[in-house]
Amino acid sequence: MIIKEEIEINGRQFVKTYSDSGLMIEREGVQYGEAIDPDGFGREYTETDIEVEE
Amino acid sequence: MINLLSESAYIAQTNKIKTAITNKVNAIKASFTRIGAKLGANINWLEDVESTLDDELTAINTELVDKGSTQAEDFSEVAEKISDIQTGITPTGQIAITQNGTYDVTDYASASVDVPSELVKLLNNELVELVIVEPVYYYNHNTVFSQQPNLEKVVIKNSSGTFAQQLFANCPKLKIVDIDGDSRGFNNAVFTNDASFDTLILRANHVWSMYGVTTFNNTPFRNGTGGTVYVPQALLSQYQNATNWSALESTTFLPIEGSIYE
Numbered sequence: 001m002i003i004k005e006e007i008e009i010n011g012r013q014f015v016k017t018y019s020d021s022g023l024m025i026e027r028e029g030v031q032y033g034e035a036i037d038p039d040g041f042g043r044e045y046t047e048t049d050i051e052v053e054e
Numbered sequence: 055m056i057n058l059l060s061e062s063a064y065i066a067q068t069n070k071i072k073t074a075i076t077n078k079v080n081a082i083k084a085s086f087t088r089i090g091a092k093l094g095a096n097i098n099w100l101e102d103v104e105s106t107l108d109d110e111l112t113a114i115n116t117e118l119v120d121k122g123s124t125q126a127e128d129f130s131e132v133a134e135k136i137s138d139i140q141t142g143i144t145p146t147g148q149i150a151i152t153q154n155g156t157y158d159v160t161d162y163a164s165a166s167v168d169v170p171s172e173l174v175k176l177l178n179n180e181l182v183e184l185v186i187v188e189p190v191y192y193y194n195h196n197t198v199f200s201q202q203p204n205l206e207k208v209v210i211k212n213s214s215g216t217f218a219q220q221l222f223a224n225c226p227k228l229k230i231v232d233i234d235g236d237s238r239g240f241n242n243a244v245f246t247n248d249a250s251f252d253t254l255i256l257r258a259n260h261v262w263s264m265y266g267v268t269t270f271n272n273t274p275f276r277n278g279t280g281g282t283v284y285v286p287q288a289l290l291s292q293y294q295n296a297t298n299w300s301a302l303e304s305t306t307f308l309p310i311e312g313s314i315y316e
Contacts (some may be wrong), residue, residue, distance in 0.1 A: 027297075032263070
């Protein structure tokens, strides 16, 4: 399942997205272990079946 | 008592003996003729056998010569191939080719190989500056350039593929990485524990993807010391809002144009 968390870095708001199953996530054909985006961009991710690298 | 024959009886008796002798002689002659014929036939057979053997021996000899010639050509080809690769390999012996096809390559069990001095430095942890001009595929293999205690600078002119896990990790003196080419992504922990790494130049006209902020764990880009990423002016705002790039806690994005790296 995709998890989203609001976090703050240097006073700026971000959205951290990751898989609670330890899987890579994907957006527009690019895969990430986790994705941290500035708040307000509305970037959506899907879960892959590839395990994240340790 | 002496029995005297008449003249006519004597002549008759003599002729009878002559006839008998003549018959015997003729019989002997006939026997010799038959024996001679048999001997003649045997001699012809032996001559045929000898001729056949000569032919077969000639054929065998021709075949051996042909095979020897073919083998010599094969060995010659091998020698040429070895000669072709002698740029990188220095033979420690010679291949002996003889007409009967025996050869000895045991001396080739050992060979010295010339490798680029940069690779020697890499293997000996002596590498200080790494400049890669041609497209190579090392980037796809984890940790290839990691744990270089003296590596300070990396310049890649024509990158390709995704930079693999920990590619440059654990290089304590690495300070600057300058990349141009088609590569589009950093995998996990590429620069982890590069405590001196504070300057990254990305010259491509596209935004690189990043596995996660863990790509830069324990580097000045995250640990508060401060790192700078130089990118094309046209991409500056994209990097500042890009996934994960924008979340590097102590990173400044500057344009290449107008900088000392232009």
